[in-house]
Amino acid sequence: DMRRDHRVLGKALAVTLAYVWSQQGRAAALEVLEDANLQHSHVDISWLALDESPGAEPAARELRAAAEAGREWTRTRSGAAGEDRLDTVVPLLVGGELVGAVRLSESMAPRREYVRTSIVRAVSAAGLSVGVSAGLVLVLGFWFVGRPIRGLVQQARRIGAGDLSVRGGSRQHDEIGMLGRELDAMCDRLVEAGDRVAAETASRLAAMEQLRHAERLTTVGKLAAGVAHDLGTPLNVVLGRARMIASGEVTGDAARDNARIVAEQAERMAHTIRQLLDFARHRPAQRAVADLAPLVEQVHVLLTPLARKRNVHLRLETGERPCRAYVDAAQFQQALTNVVVNGIQAMHDGDLTVSLSQARRSAPDQPDRPPREHACVAVTDRGPGIPPDVLPRIFDPFFTTKEVGEGTGLGLSVAYGILRDHDGWIDVRSEPGGGACFSLWLPVEGP
Numbered sequence: 158d159m160r161r162d163h164r165v166l167g168k169a170l171a172v173t174l175a176y177v178w179s180q181q182g183r184a185a186a187l188e189v190l191e192d193a194n195l196q197h198s199h200v201d202i203s204w205l206a207l208d209e210s211p212g213a214e215p216a217a218r219e220l221r222a223a224a225e226a227g228r229e230w231t232r233t234r235s236g237a238a239g240e241d242r243l244d245t246v247v248p249l250l251v252g253g254e255l256v257g258a259v260r261l262s263e264s265m266a267p268r269r270e271y272v273r274t275s276i277v278r279a280v281s282a283a284g285l286s287v288g289v290s291a292g293l294v295l296v297l298g299f300w301f302v303g304r305p306i307r308g309l310v311q312q313a314r315r316i317g318a319g320d321l322s323v324r325g326g327s328r329q330h331d332e333i334g335m336l337g338r339e340l341d342a343m344c345d346r347l348v349e350a351g352d353r354v355a356a357e358t359a360s361r362l363a364a365m366e367q368l369r370h371a372e373r374l375t376t377v378g379k380l381a382a383g384v385a386h387d388l389g390t391p392l393n394v395v396l397g398r399a400r401m402i403a404s405g406e407v408t409g410d411a412a413r414d415n416a417r418i419v420a421e422q423a424e425r426m427a428h429t430i431r432q433l434l435d436f437a438r439h440r441p442a443q444r445a446v447a448d449l450a451p452l453v454e455q456v457h458v459l460l461t462p463l464a465r466k467r468n469v470h471l472r473l474e475t476g477e478r479p480c481r482a483y484v485d486a487a488q489f490q491q492a493l494t495n496v497v498v499n500g501i502q503a504m505h506d507g508d509l510t511v512s513l514s515q516a517r518r519s520a521p522d523q524p525d526r527p528p529r530e531h532a533c534v535a536v537t538d539r540g541p542g543i544p545p546d547v548l549p550r551i552f553d554p555f556f557t558t559k560e561v562g563e564g565t566g567l568g569l570s571v572a573y574g575i576l577r578d579h580d581g582w583i584d585v586r587s588e589p590g591g592g593a594c595f596s597l598w599l600p601v602e603g604p
């Protein structure tokens with residue numbers, strides 16, 4: 158910029174001086190130069206006479222060369238006070254002849270200072286605007302991005318924890334708002350799906366309950382055959398004794414003894430029938446901690462008539478100490494009954510043993526879990542055993558090897574489902590010809 162200013166000023170002066178020189182002579186021209194010097198306080202303007210002392214002006218030769226080429230000449234140098242100065246020399250041609258030159262000399266310090274303060278100001282302004290912009294970005298970023306995203310994260314956390322009631326209700330019209338609304342819609346759909354699953358589960362449970370009850374009633378039919386068979390003996394006793402009393406064959410104390418026998422037998426029959434009705438009764442599922450031994454004993458009593466009808470001796474082995482489990486008593490008895498009935502049906506005579514014990518085991522579907530105390534009800538028969546090709550299918554619903562009308566194939570599948578619902582399982586060991594042993598495992602509760 159300084160060079161340009163010098164050049165413009167120098168050329169203007171040169172034109173003016175050339176005119177004055179040609180019209181009024183050298184002295185007038187130098188006066189004009191003097192005036193110009195006074196008017197431009199920041200620039201030293203002086204006359205450079207080339208012919209005066211060519212040796213004293215090192216620039217003379219270059220100036221002459223520049224002048225002859227018709228151009229001005231500029232240099233920077235260190236001044237007396239140590240500051241940098243810009244010198245510009247503009248040749249003055251009068252009538253085509255080089256008569257001297259106008260020299261402009263100016264310190265560069267004020268301009269440098271100006272540039273420096275300009276840079277400092279520009280940098281400060283830039284810094285300030287960057288700071289303000291950053292602050293603005295932070296505040297706006299927090300308000301429009303950070304805050305809603307934090308809300309979404311909290312919502313996602315609560316959804317992850319299973320709380321589907323939370324809704325963001327975002328009204329933002331950007332991607333974050335869309336994401337929030339999608340999350341809300343997802344919650345709605347999850348709630349709907351949850352309701353559907355709950356309804357389907359409830360209807361599935363109801364269907365299963367009905368199936369179990371139906372299966373229970375078929376078992377009652379089988380038991381009734383045994384019970385009917387079993388009632389024959391006490392009925393005959395009752396009939397005989399009642400007839401004796403009625404005919405007056407026995408009187409006094411003997412008649413009273415006979416009446417007592419009639420009452421005892423009637424009591425026994427009523428008890429047996431009550432147990433059968435009790436087994437058939439439809440009860441809602443209800444689990445409680447119970448000692449398994451009395452439950453196993455009741456099954457033993459209930460099935461003894463059926464076993465007796467088939468010449469099977471039902472042996473019961475329950476340990477001394479109680480064996481508590483968290484069970485639905487009716488369901489547990491149904492499962493055990495199904496297994497024992499199968500054993501009885503597989504035999505024609507001999508012993509069938511039901512034994513209750515405890516052992517530490519891991520569930521077969523969770524072998525990595527540490528073993529825990531389980532109750533085991535083992536049902537061991539002396540029947541023909543289960544052939545290896547039949548064994549993998551015995552727990553399938555409707556799988557049966559029995560004649561049509563004899564078996565529905567539901568007994569073991571129902572027992573399997575009941576044990577699974579009780580966090581237990583059934584396993585079976587069998588060798589053809591060596592009988593079968595079914596074990597019902599249930600987690601033990603308490604000491």
Ligand SMILES: Nc1ncnc2c1ncn2[C@@H]1O[C@H](COP(=O)(O)OP(=O)(O)OP(=O)(O)O)[C@@H](O)[C@H]1O
Pocket residue numbers: 495499500503538540541542543547551552556557558559563564565566567568569570593
């Ligand atoms: N103790 C056993 N000895 C030999 N085979 C058995 C024994 N227990 C079960 N099975 C076989 O497993 C099959 C399925 O038993 P499951 O109790 O499920 O049905 P089912 O006894 O045939 O009919 P349901 O019990 O419905 O009257 C039986 O048909 C039989 O072949």
Ligand SMILES: [Mg+2]
Pocket residue numbers: 495498499564567568569
């Ligand atoms: Mg069966």
